[in-house]
Amino acid sequence: MLPATFKLCAAISYQHLRNMRGLRRQAALTIGQELSKLVCRSPGPGPWISHVRRRSSLLSSRLEEKPFSEMEMSYIKQGEEALQKSLSILGNQDGWKMETEVQNGDKVLSKMLPDVGKVFRLEVVVDQPLDAVYSELVDNMEQMGDWNPNVKEVKILQRIGKDTVITHEKAAAPPGNIIGPRDFVSVRCSKRRGSTCVLAGMATQYGAVPEQEGFVRAENGPTCMLLRPLPGRPSQTKLTWLLSIDLKGWLPKSIINQVLAQTQVDFANHLRQRLARMAAPQC
DSSP states (O other): OHHHHHHHHHHHTSHHHHTOHHHHHHHHHHHHHHHHHHHHHSSSOOHHHHHHHHHHHHHHHHHTSOOOOHHHHHHHHHHHHHHHHHHHHHHOOTTOEEEEEOTTSOEEEEEEETTTEEEEEEEEEESSOHHHHHIIIIITGGGHHHHOTTEEEEEEEEEETTTEEEEEEEEOOOGGGSSOOEEEEEEEEEEEETTEEEEEEEEOOOTTSOOOTTOEEOEEOSEEEEEEEETTEEEEEEEEEEEOEEOOSSOOHHHHHHHHHHHHHHHHHHHHHHHHHHHSOOO
16 A cells, blocks of 8 residues: 555656645545554564654645745745845945945945946944844844834734745834835845845735825835854854835935935944843843
8 A cells, every 4th residue: 555655646746736735635644544554563663664754744734734825926926036136236246335334333335226226235243143133133023113213113914934024114204304204015035044144025015005194105125134143253243234225206316325324324223222132131
């Protein structure tokens, strides 16, 4: 029986049978039953039986996962595209010009891209380990309005799998109300590969959140934050933030450039303060 079951699983590898979830689930169940019979007839499970059993259990659990809809797959693809395009931009070191540099070493650079427009690049070192920075920016993203005065609210609208979320962000008006209230609907993708973390995103459409009264619907992306431990200093994290944004409306470019560069510098300062408070002993 077991050889026949393996032949059935081999058949499932063909595309026209791959989507037959009932057939796949039955195959996984049958493998588990046959392996149990083999174990009962033998003094102890061989290494290959244990290995196949583990793989069969994993397959069964994955078959119970809800498949993504066509719209969800579209959002996942958008997030992946934002990630790949952002990394491509950051990987090209040519053409960057200094916008501002502060005494602690934080700096903002910019460059013009034909198909994107002007993009900004923040480079800072944070005195906290990567896991703490990642947790604050990803796991606690809805709390950003608590510590970043440039952000009024971040709300997760939908989670898709473990890497993709749809968010609605409301930006706080800057001092003097130079730029009026803006909001954004974005798809965000987060990936961890070894000691490197990438948080990417771009503007998207989400039917449940149409344009809001009192806000101008701006668009961002591709944008991303790249996190890496500082070489030789695992307690510190290098953060690179690529910012590409279209604020919409009739705004002078000089004002937009000044506001965006300062927004990145302010973000780094507020993030440091937040992480320091979270790391401080609680009385």
